[in-house]
Amino acid sequence: xxxxxxxxxxxxxxxxxxxxxxxxxxxxxxxxxxxxxxxxxxxxxxxxxxxxxxxxxxxxxxxxxxxxxxxxxxxxxxxxxxxxxxxxxxxxxxxxxxxxxxxxxxxxxxxxxxxxxxxxxxxxxxxxxxxxxxxxxxxxxxxxxxxxxxxxxxxxxxxxxxxxxxxxxxxxxxxxxxxxxxxxxxxxxxxxxxxxxxxxxxxxxxxxxxxxxxxxxxxxxxxxxxxxxxxxxxxxxxxxxxxxxxxxxxxxxxxxxxxxxxxxxxxxxxxxxxxxxxxxxxxxxxxxxxxxxxxxxxxxxxxxxxxxxxxxxxxxxxxxxxxxxxxxxxxxxxxxxxxxxxxxxxxxxxxxxxxxxxxx
Ligand code: SF4
Ligand code: FES
Numbered sequence: 001x002x003x004x005x006x007x008x009x010x011x012x013x014x015x016x017x018x019x020x021x022x023x024x025x026x027x028x029x030x031x032x033x034x035x036x037x038x039x040x041x042x043x044x045x046x047x048x049x050x051x052x053x054x055x056x057x058x059x060x061x062x063x064x065x066x067x068x069x070x071x072x073x074x075x076x077x078x079x080x081x082x083x084x085x086x087x088x089x090x091x092x093x094x095x096x097x098x099x100x101x102x103x104x105x106x107x108x109x110x111x112x113x114x115x116x117x118x119x120x121x122x123x124x125x126x127x128x129x130x131x132x133x134x135x136x137x138x139x140x141x142x143x144x145x146x147x148x149x150x151x152x153x154x155x156x157x158x159x160x161x162x163x164x165x166x167x168x169x170x171x172x173x174x175x176x177x178x179x180x181x182x183x184x185x186x187x188x189x190x191x192x193x194x195x196x197x198x199x200x201x202x203x204x205x206x207x208x209x210x211x212x213x214x215x216x217x218x219x220x221x222x223x224x225x226x227x228x229x230x231x232x233x234x235x236x237x238x239x240x241x242x243x244x245x246x247x248x249x250x251x252x253x254x255x256x257x258x259x260x261x262x263x264x265x266x267x268x269x270x271x272x273x274x275x276x277x278x279x280x281x282x283x284x285x286x287x288x289x290x291x292x293x294x295x296x297x298x299x300x301x302x303x304x305x306x307x308x309x310x311x312x313x314x315x316x317x318x319x320x321x322x323x324x325x326x327x328x329x330x331x332x333x334x335x336x337x338x339x340x341x342x343x344x345x346x347x348x349x350x351x352x353x354x355x356x357x358x359x360x
Pocket of ligand 1: 301303307311312327328332
């Protein structure tokens with residue numbers, strides 16, 4: 001086990017509660033209620049253990065992490081332990097006083113999700129009236145207070161026409177980084193796939209827009225681009241490789257290799273506070289289930305890229321191939337690749353518009 005490096009980042013999912021109801025939420029379909037959440041002392045101890053293991057970044061996430069009254073205390077503790085603190089938020093519950101408090105606690109970076117470029121559509125997608133305008137005002141406060149801002153634009157069939165305007169919005173907000181992320185089809189995204197799947201033409205147009213704007217904007221705005229999996233030829237290196245870079249802690253304290261890992265049958269997730277975080281990371285059965293390449297089947301096991309993309313996403317392999325140790329079907333070498341592509345194109349043209357909104 002000595003070859004395994006310490007995790008680079010910890011995703012602290014403080015809560016599944018959220019005022020928004022995005023139909024592509026990465027949280028599980030069975031959301032945890034407030035009563036299942038762990039207390040401040042639990043998260044403080046997690047931060048201590050993470051820092052001792054060599055974790056460098058902590059992402060406070062959810063659900064909506066600003067619903068937690070102890071957020072500033074947790075940020076202060078993390079930064080005192082030398083961790084870089086990032087807040088992943090919908091921003092709709094923040095105001096200047098709270099942001100000042102978080103900044104004073106040591107918050108370095110804020111990532112705000114946008115559902116579109118214009119209020120009517122964005123508010124329909126998040127099912128939260130007034131959300132879009134609130135996000136804009138909070139984003140301005142973030143940069144005014146000297147924190148780094150990432151605009152996270154989740155794109156899909158129903159908002160891809162607004163992609164150029166979303167890029168303009170990120171520029172206007174003076175964001176350091178824009179993440180244009182096509183929906184990942186896990187959790188609620190999988191549930192709403194037919195309403196979200198882009199057409200092939202939209203995919204091609206989005207690629208061209210991102211390339212063109214990257215060239216035009218240069219260093220003014222860094223644009224990260226997460227491609228729509230189902231139309232890709234090569235799979236993404238999900239989570240930087242299973243059990244290689246990141247650990248997720250769910251609101252109830254279970255430690256997961258990724259946010260969707262609980263969809264994989266047979267995996268048992270240990271809890272922080274009951275088992276040492278380092279023990280879970282280095283020797284835990286769930287973290288070792290798909291770590292490295294020894295677990296792979298063909299075509300991955302004899303592929304030159306197996307230590308590059310690690311066979312793609314395990315949760316997607318389960319969702320599409322019914323087997324978490326199969327080649328991710330978005331890979332062109334998967335026997336299921338053409339079938340998945342056809343299914344995606346069919347869904348993108350089926351005319352489903354209504355969302356099933358996430359609810360606790
Ligand atoms: Fe990656 Fe497996 Fe496809 Fe090779 S066959 S490119 S390792 S997913
Ligand atoms: Fe679980 Fe990709 S989301 S491995």
